[in-house]
Every structure is written in structure tokens, then in C-alpha cells.
Amino acid sequence: MKIFKFTALAMAAVLALTPAVGCKHDIKESSSNTAKYADHPEVGEVKVTANVNQEAEANETGFTLNKVIDAGAQTENGEHYYYLDVTIRNTTDTAYELTRLNNFYILFDDGQELSSAVRAELYAINNFTDKYCKSPFTIPANGTFTGVVSGFVLAPDQTNFTVGFFPTRENTDDKKNVILVPVTAADIVPITSELKK
Numbered sequence: 393m394k395i396f397k398f399t400a401l402a403m404a405a406v407l408a409l410t411p412a413v414g415c416k417h418d419i420k421e422s423s424s425n426t427a428k429y430a431d432h433p434e435v436g437e438v439k440v441t442a443n444v445n446q447e448a449e450a451n452e453t454g455f456t457l458n459k460v461i462d463a464g465a466q467t468e469n470g471e472h473y474y475y476l477d478v479t480i481r482n483t484t485d486t487a488y489e490l491t492r493l494n495n496f497y498i499l500f501d502d503g504q505e506l507s508s509a510v511r512a513e514l515y516a517i518n519n520f521t522d523k524y525c526k527s528p529f530t531i532p533a534n535g536t537f538t539g540v541v542s543g544f545v546l547a548p549d550q551t552n553f554t555v556g557f558f559p560t561r562e563n564t565d566d567k568k569n570v571i572l573v574p575v576t577a578a579d580i581v582p583i584t585s586e587l588k589k
Contacts, residue, residue, distance in 0.1 A: 436556070436570035444579040447481070450569035453531075453559035454481030457573040460555070460580045461540060461587065466515060471545050473512045474580070475524070476555060479538045482531045488562035489528040492542040499554040499572070506553075512543025520587050540587065551577035 442448035447456045456479040463473040476496065482488070492508035499505050508527075516524045525539040546553075557571045 435567045436558075438569045440569065440571045442571060442573050444573060444575060447479075448571045448573070450571055451559040451561060451566070452483045453561065454483070455479075455557050455559060455571045457555050457557075457575070458538075460575055461583055462580050463515070463519075463583045465548065466512075467545065470548060472548050473509075473515055474544045474546055475512070475516060475540050476542050477540050478557075479536060480531050481536045482533060482561075484561065485533050486562055487530055487533040487535075488560075489530050490560070491529075491564075492527040494564055495558045495560060496542045497556045498544055498546075499556050500550075501552065505556075506544055506546075508542045509545045512545055516540075516543055519589055521589055523587050551575075551580055 438450065440448045440450045442455075442457075444457050444459065447454045449455075458477040458479060461475045461477055463475065465471070466473045480490070492513060496508055497505050513526060517526050520540070523540050525537075525541050527541070529537065529539065529541060531537045553575055555573045555575055557573070558567045559569055559571060560566045
């Protein structure tokens with residue numbers, strides 16, 4: 393009987409620790425929430441540009457920014473949560489994972505860069521249907537992924553920017569290629585009922 397009690401206690405301890413360890417990378421958010429890619433010249437050395445709804449290819453990856461979704465004012469300062477509706481085509485025989493922090497960012501005309509925000513992802517996880525794909529998400533081998541990903545916190549007047557995507561494939565440090573898609577207010581759509589829970 394003592395063995396069963398000890399085993400039960402050990403299992404409970406392991407289960408209690410698992411979420412803390414598994415989700416640790418999603419707990420912290422940078423206070424400045426800015427990317428620093430411009431500080432590293434080797435990052436984004438090969439730039440490929442495309443328009444919204446136009447596929448661009450780099451590093452055996454096709455990337456299409458279908459639209460930007462505005463979830464409306466969500467912060468006490470009236471900032472909006474913006475999400476990316478994307479299609480990513482993998483032309484290799486290897487499936488791989490991508491993440492909101494490693495593969496996506498926003499670039500403004502003044503050179504400032506913005507990383508994806510943890511609070512925007514948490515909002516989406518709690519308020520969106522399964523059309524939202526939390527980070528990390530898998531790109532299938534010789535296949536296509538389509539979904540709503542990432543999340544950025546922007547002022548309501550910030551409607552002109554460029555979405556940056558690093559097609560790193562399975563090598564998360566390979567950021568030589570970057571796909572850049574300019575976005576205007578016309579490319580930003582309000583959230584629809586099919587995305588809301």
C-alpha cells in the first residue's frame with residue numbers, strides 16, 4: 393500500500409511540474425516588445441518582397457500573407473490586437489515547426505521593429521476558435537499550412553507597416569532569408585464570427 397501512495401505522490405509531482413516546464417518560454421514578454429534584427433547584418437541578408445495575397449518563395453518555402461485581422465481595442469490604452477492570416481508551403485520532405493517569436497515580426501517605416509506579443513497570443517487562445525494556431529505550429533512535409541498566427545499589439549493609427557517572415561525551416565537560427573510584405577489599412581480586416589468563440 394505504501395508503494396502505491398508513493399507512486400501516486402511522485403506522479404502528481406511530475407504532472408504539477410510539466411506545465412511549468414513546457415510553457416516556460418511563453419510566460420515572459422519583453423518590456424520593449426521590439427525585435428533587434430536590424431542590429432545583425434547577416435539576418436535578412438536576402439530580402440524577398442511580395443504583396444498581400446501574393447506568394448513569395450525563399451529557402452524552399454512559399455509564404456503568403458492572406459490578410460491582417462484586427463481584433464479591436466483590447467488594452468486600457470486602446471491598443472488593438474492584430475493577427476496574421478497566412479499560408480505557408482513546404483516544398484521539402486521534412487516537417488518543421490515555426491513560432492511567433494522566431495519567425496514573424498513587424499517593421500515600421502522609421503526602422504522600428506516589433507515582436508509578437510504574449511498577451512495577444514493568450515487573448516487568441518482564450519477567445520478564438522481553432523482557426524487560430526498557437527505557437528509553435530507545424531508545417532507538414534511537402535504540404536501547406538493555412539491559419540491565423542502570431543499576434544501584435546498596435547495603436548489604432550498604426551495601419552501601415554511591413555510584415556517580416558523568416559523561412560527558417562527546421563534550422564531556427566537560419567535567418568539569412570526574409571520575406572517582407574507591406575501592409576496598408578486596406579489589407580486589415582475586422583475579426584469575423586468564424587474566428588470568435
